Amino acid sequence: NAGVTQTPKFQVLKTGQSMTLQCAQDMNHEYMSWYRQDPGMGLRLIHYSVGAGITDQGEVPNGYNVSRSTTEDFPLRLLSAAPSQTSVYFCASRQDSRDTQYFGPGTRLTVL
Amino acid sequence: AQSVSQHNHHVILSEAASLELGCNYSYGGTVNLFWYVQYPGQHLQLLLKYFSGDPLVKGIKGFEAEFIKSKFSFNLRKPSVQWSDTAEYFCAVNAFKAAGNKLTFGGGTRVLVKP
Numbered sequence: 001n002a003g004v005t006q007t008p009k010f011q012v013l014k015t016g017q018s019m020t021l022q023c024a025q026d027m028n029h030e031y032m033s034w035y036r037q038d039p040g041m042g043l044r045l046i047h048y049s050v051g052a053g054i055t056d057q058g059e060v061p062n063g064y065n066v067s068r069s070t071t072e073d074f075p076l077r078l079l080s081a082a083p084s085q086t087s088v089y090f091c092a093s094r095q096d097s098r099d100t101q102y103f104g105p106g107t108r109l110t111v112l
Numbered sequence: 113a114q115s116v117s118q119h120n121h122h123v124i125l126s127e128a129a130s131l132e133l134g135c136n137y138s139y140g141g142t143v144n145l146f147w148y149v150q151y152p153g154q155h156l157q158l159l160l161k162y163f164s165g166d167p168l169v170k171g172i173k174g175f176e177a178e179f180i181k182s183k184f185s186f187n188l189r190k191p192s193v194q195w196s197d198t199a200e201y202f203c204a205v206n207a208f209k210a211a212g213n214k215l216t217f218g219g220g221t222r223v224l225v226k227p
Contacts, residue, residue, distance in 0.1 A: 043217040058214060106155055
């Protein structure tokens with residue numbers, strides 16, 4: 001199993017550009033989440049999904065969109081990048097609410 | 113909305129010292145509790161978790177945590193730390209049903225163990 005994979009690992013964007021961060025898992029997990037990690041602020045939940053076709057907002061959803069058309073994939077879209085979105089983004093998955101959450105390797109995004 | 117608080121942002125201690133990291137959460141319903149660790153340059157890994165039963169939970173690498181329901185706390189402990197325990201530690205809470213089964217993380221505690 002590859003576990004949770006994320007692409008790209010690094011990305012630099014200009015303000016106003018859009019892009020999609022890819023996330024895939026091969027563990028057949030129902031739950032998938034996107035977090036951003038910023039110094040001193042821990043991990044903040046952006047969006048999450050409890051199954052294909054079901055998504056919901058986390059703590060900091062503004063400026064981001066998600067969709068979950070398959071169990072395996074959970075892409076995160078930045079609609080119009082802003083410098084405040086400079087961060088490290090982690091995708092994660094778990095089977096259910098009691099399961100260990102498995103994290104991807106992260107995407108380091110810089111918005112100029 | 114549920115929230116998770118970790119009281120110490122930075123902890124510096126010497127090898128063989130004891131470690132205790134505080135974690136409090138705000139949700140009043142049924143919760144699952146987790147501690148994750150992030151070693152330098154790596155992504156998060158599970159240290160231990162609590163669902164029910166014995167409130168004292170043992171995890172990997174000699175870590176343990178105690179769930180005190182009346183205090184909404186889930187503090188992490190290790191009796192004798194090693195240099196390799198240098199990492200950032202995150203408490204996380206999954207609150208059921210009304211809170212949407214979201215896994216919410218605290219702000220993290222950076223631990224530096226001096227050799």
